[in-house]
Amino acid sequence: MWQTIGQSRILALFQHSLETNKLxxxxxxxxxxxxxxxxxxxxxxxxxxxxxxxxxxxECDPCRRISSGKHTDISIIGLESTGNSGNxxxxxxxxxxxxxxxxxxxxxxxxxxxxxxxxxDGAEDLSTEAANCLLKILEEPPPFVVMxxxxxxxxxxxxxxxxxxxxxxxxxxxxQEMERVLADSYKVERDKARLLARLSHGRLGWALxxxxxxSQLVWRSECLTEMTALLKAGWERRFGYAARIxxxxxxxxxxxxxxxxxxxDIMLAKSxxxxxxxxxxRITEIEKWAQILSVPETRDFIGSxxxxxDQIAMNANLRLVLEVxxxxxxxxx
Amino acid sequence: MHKTFRHPVHMEYNxxxxxxxxxxxxxxxxxxxxxxxxxxxxxxLRHAVISGRIAHAYLFCGPRGTGKTSTxxxxxxxxxxxxxxxxxPCNNCAMCRAINEGSAPDIIEIDAASNRGIDEIRDxxxxxxxxxxxARYKVYIIDxxxxxxxxxxNAFLKTLEEPPPHAIFxxATTEPHKVVATVLSRCQRFDFHRLSQSAxxxxxxxxxxxxxxxxEPEALRLIAKVTTGSLRDAENLLEQLVAYYGHQIExxxxxxxxxxxxxLRVRELAKHIVNRDITAGIKTLNSVSxxxxxxxxxxxxxxxxxxxxxxxxxxxEEVIDVTSDDLAELKDLxxxxxxxxLLIAAKRFGEIDLRWxxxxxxxxxxxxxxxxxxxxxxxQPVQSEPPKPVKLSKTTSEATQIIELPPDSEAxxxxxxxxxxxxxxxxxxxxxxxxxxxRDFVKAMRGEGSKGNLDAFLRSSCEPLAIExxxxxxxxxxxxxxxYIEDPKYKHLVERKLREVFGQPYQVQCxxxxxxxxxxxxxxxxxxxxxxxxxxxxxxxxxxxxxTEES
Numbered sequence: 001m002w003q004t005i006g007q008s009r010i011l012a013l014f015q016h017s018l019e020t021n022k023l024x025x026x027x028x029x030x031x032x033x034x035x036x037x038x039x040x041x042x043x044x045x046x047x048x049x050x051x052x053x054x055x056x057x058x059e060c061d062p063c064r065r066i067s068s069g070k071h072t073d074i075s076i077i078g079l080e081s082t083g084n085s086g087n088x089x090x091x092x093x094x095x096x097x098x099x100x101x102x103x104x105x106x107x108x109x110x111x112x113x114x115x116x117x118x119x120x121d122g123a124e125d126l127s128t129e130a131a132n133c134l135l136k137i138l139e140e141p142p143p144f145v146v147m148x149x150x151x152x153x154x155x156x157x158x159x160x161x162x163x164x165x166x167x168x169x170x171x172x173x174x175x176q177e178m179e180r181v182l183a184d185s186y187k188v189e190r191d192k193a194r195l196l197a198r199l200s201h202g203r204l205g206w207a208l209x210x211x212x213x214x215s216q217l218v219w220r221s222e223c224l225t226e227m228t229a230l231l232k233a234g235w236e237r238r239f240g241y242a243a244r245i246x247x248x249x250x251x252x253x254x255x256x257x258x259x260x261x262x263x264x265d266i267m268l269a270k271s272x273x274x275x276x277x278x279x280x281x282r283i284t285e286i287e288k289w290a291q292i293l294s295v296p297e298t299r300d301f302i303g304s305x306x307x308x309x310d311q312i313a314m315n316a317n318l319r320l321v322l323e324v325x326x327x328x329x330x331x332x333x
Numbered sequence: 334m335h336k337t338f339r340h341p342v343h344m345e346y347n348x349x350x351x352x353x354x355x356x357x358x359x360x361x362x363x364x365x366x367x368x369x370x371x372x373x374x375x376x377x378l379r380h381a382v383i384s385g386r387i388a389h390a391y392l393f394c395g396p397r398g399t400g401k402t403s404t405x406x407x408x409x410x411x412x413x414x415x416x417x418x419x420x421x422p423c424n425n426c427a428m429c430r431a432i433n434e435g436s437a438p439d440i441i442e443i444d445a446a447s448n449r450g451i452d453e454i455r456d457x458x459x460x461x462x463x464x465x466x467x468a469r470y471k472v473y474i475i476d477x478x479x480x481x482x483x484x485x486x487n488a489f490l491k492t493l494e495e496p497p498p499h500a501i502f503x504x505a506t507t508e509p510h511k512v513v514a515t516v517l518s519r520c521q522r523f524d525f526h527r528l529s530q531s532a533x534x535x536x537x538x539x540x541x542x543x544x545x546x547x548x549e550p551e552a553l554r555l556i557a558k559v560t561t562g563s564l565r566d567a568e569n570l571l572e573q574l575v576a577y578y579g580h581q582i583e584x585x586x587x588x589x590x591x592x593x594x595x596x597l598r599v600r601e602l603a604k605h606i607v608n609r610d611i612t613a614g615i616k617t618l619n620s621v622s623x624x625x626x627x628x629x630x631x632x633x634x635x636x637x638x639x640x641x642x643x644x645x646x647x648x649x650e651e652v653i654d655v656t657s658d659d660l661a662e663l664k665d666l667x668x669x670x671x672x673x674x675l676l677i678a679a680k681r682f683g684e685i686d687l688r689w690x691x692x693x694x695x696x697x698x699x700x701x702x703x704x705x706x707x708x709x710x711x712x713q714p715v716q717s718e719p720p721k722p723v724k725l726s727k728t729t730s731e732a733t734q735i736i737e738l739p740p741d742s743e744a745x746x747x748x749x750x751x752x753x754x755x756x757x758x759x760x761x762x763x764x765x766x767x768x769x770x771x772r773d774f775v776k777a778m779r780g781e782g783s784k785g786n787l788d789a790f791l792r793s794s795c796e797p798l799a800i801e802x803x804x805x806x807x808x809x810x811x812x813x814x815x816x817y818i819e820d821p822k823y824k825h826l827v828e829r830k831l832r833e834v835f836g837q838p839y840q841v842q843c844x845x846x847x848x849x850x851x852x853x854x855x856x857x858x859x860x861x862x863x864x865x866x867x868x869x870x871x872x873x874x875x876x877x878x879x880x881t882e883e884s
Binding site for chain 2: 009012013016017021022023024025026032096099100103129132133134135136137139140159160163164165166167171172174175176201202260264267268271272273276295296299302303
């Protein structure tokens with residue numbers, strides 16, 4: 001049983017490759033965060049070591065050991081892995097020592113399973129030295145080794161790394177399919193499934209997190225309510241808001257992203273494409289505002305939002321960026 | 334320095350295992366003549382081997398997947414082969430076989446990215462002096478040599494310059510600019526080029542033949558095109574195609590795998606852009622994005638389509654390579670839009686940056702809205718037929734008002750000015766005509782010039798003094814403004830605008846003229862008295878005399 005949901009084309013590819021013994025030695029799995037790269041990688045690891053009839057069976061001993069993270073032949077290398085123990089500081093890149101350790105271990109035969117699987121989680125976090133160090137072993141590893149590189153940003157990898165792997169791109173699920181999966185496999189009510197499918201932008205992992213942890217959704221609805229209030233509010237309140245959220249860069253970014261979806265919805269509603277909007281639970285509110293706001297205004301403010309995101313990424317003064325945003329925001333009584 | 338243990342190339346090792354060797358390892362070239370697309374390198378090396386003039390240090394550099402490491406290994410075989418033929422290794426003798434299996438003790442392949450420190454180089458320096466065990470030459474293949482540290486490179490210099498006679502160094506890298514200059518100058522350098530499409534095709538063809546893969550020639554060409562000259566990338570793509578679709582590969586399958594959508598919806602969207610139909614455009618975009626097509630690729634094709642429209646519109650359709658049916662369709666489309674509009678659209682979509690978020694259609698939607706807003710704002714009349722009103726959907730009547738200007742609404746300044754072309758005016762009146770419309774002219778200059786502020790240099794700093802033949806004499810009050818306008822590039826702009834506004838090919842001549850107490854308030858403005866006379870009593874201005882000129 002493959003744990004990966006959706007991505008039927010990719011699963012078919014792996015299934016076929018497994019059956020015909022044509023699996024390559026290195027794959028690069030590309031996909032936005034929460035699209036299921038790690039799930040897929042672990043699926044492959046299970047399939048390669050499975051002792052059942054229908055790999056990956058998820059029931060045999062190796063499969064269960066891999067699922068619980070106990071299998072000795074599966075190594076996951078990433079920022080969180082204990083590469084340099086005792087160092088409590090958050091690591092920012094995967095260093096050359098991790099890769100040297102990988103090389104050493106890759107040259108030893110598997111201990112309990114059939115295959116050694118190395119999963120590099122966040123291959124874009126490899127330091128330049130580490131990435132170069134990986135090149136030779138990635139091109140010609142011992143026959144019992146399979147390397148799986150996971151990344152959400154292919155452009156930050158060396159072209160020489162990409163060229164040595166089979167590229168597998170995990171696309172976000174279309175909203176309809178996501179809705180169906182959520183409703184059928186996870187027994188989510190229709191309306192909520194519809195909303196989650198839109199909000200997650202095709203990332204199933206995100207939707208599942210939101211299912212178990214309601215805080216994301218609560219935050220979202222508070223944030224949007226606040227924004228519509230700001231549309232009518234005076235400068236004092238707006239600047240007050242900017243000051244309040246400028247404490248935390250990440251929340252500020254999330255907030256702006258969220259606003260972006262709402263404003264895009266306004267634009268879509270104005271051009272008569274209501275069926276594609278993201279915030280489906282607020283459709284009446286959006287239609288109301290679509291009556292009030294004009295197209296150029298909406299367009300301009302979306303531009304401002306995007307600019308603000310760019311500036312935040314470039315490490316601009318957060319509060320200043322937010323205040324400019326407040327000035328740009330259309331005002332309605 | 335540790336020798337990298339290279340796992341043997343031949344197949345027995347893999348028997349019964351679940352992975353097979355990928356194409357780029359399985360079909361690594363084994364002789365110099367099998368290395369495709371690098372004849373300038375292989376030819377030279379072959380001659381060197383035949384004539385026995387083998388350098389002691391080579392540097393192979395070039396982009397990924399062009400054959401650097403493979404050539405290095407072949408060279409190692411060629412110099413050590415027991416019965417070489419024409420400078421090529423035989424791949425049959427004990428030595429060649431040992432090298433192919435990676436078990437020859439004298440061929441030392443080093444991963445410089447993993448062994449980059451000075452200690453490893455010192456180790457190498459010591460061991461280089463021992464004579465080879467079996468082979469004629471001890472060959473060091475040092476791959477990814479750009480990762481060696483500076484200290485290690487320097488420690489290596491003496492050995493690299495004068496190694497013992499039995500040693501050959503082959504350095505390989507994708508980034509020669511990172512290698513210290515003193516290392517570069519000690520090596521014979523060979524630059525590997527990106528492979529031409531035909532070279533890639535010939536190699537892929539060979540692989541397909543040997544593997545029993547049926548593939549359309551068009552599909553091969555597409556693979557060669559998208560992999561931009563890296564053979565490893567091409568072989569990987571081919572491998573993936575085989576994994577997805579089996580041994581029968583058609584063009585459309587390659588396109589699907591690459592996310593190339595094909596013409597259909599691209600044309601559709603282009604049509605919506607031309608027709609200024611936001612609703613339909615956004616619907617098309619969302620269906621594309623919902624189907625999981627690569628938006629970057631889609632945008633790329635859209636820009637290409639807009640470019641074709643531009644070419645058709647500007648009358649250079651022979652440059653584009655499409656069927657006559659397509660051409661007719663393009664022509665139909667192009668007839669509905671002005672050249673300027675197409676230009677704006679192509680520009681706007683061309684500058685979309687989808688690098689950060691590949692999956693959101695928002696950038697494309699915004700570009701669409703921008704184009705249409707622009708069209709509504711500018712309302713440039715379409716050349717061949719009357720402009721269509723911007724189409725917005727049923728909803729919100731208020732929104733519609735905002736975009737939809739009535740077709741005969743007044744365009745901003747420039748279009749309005751020339752009521753009477755200057756040519757019809759009698760001699761003396763001409764200057765009056767220019768003067769009375771001077772303010773409009775200055776307004777029309779807004780946005781011209783490199784900073785878009787040329788009008789500021791004309792607004793209250795000069796006045797038209799006289800017209801002599803075709804020369805318009807402008808009197809400037811300050812040297813600064815005069816010199817600015819005298820700059821040929823701005824002068825040219827002014828002259829062009831003059832022709833547009835007054836319909837006369839005036840040359841501009843700039844002079845200095847006193848201003849201040851003597852100058853009258855800007856002559857082109859009707860004073861209150863004159864205004865009242867004109868409006869209430871229907872008076873006409875017959876002549877205007879500037880007080881400055883009289884005094």
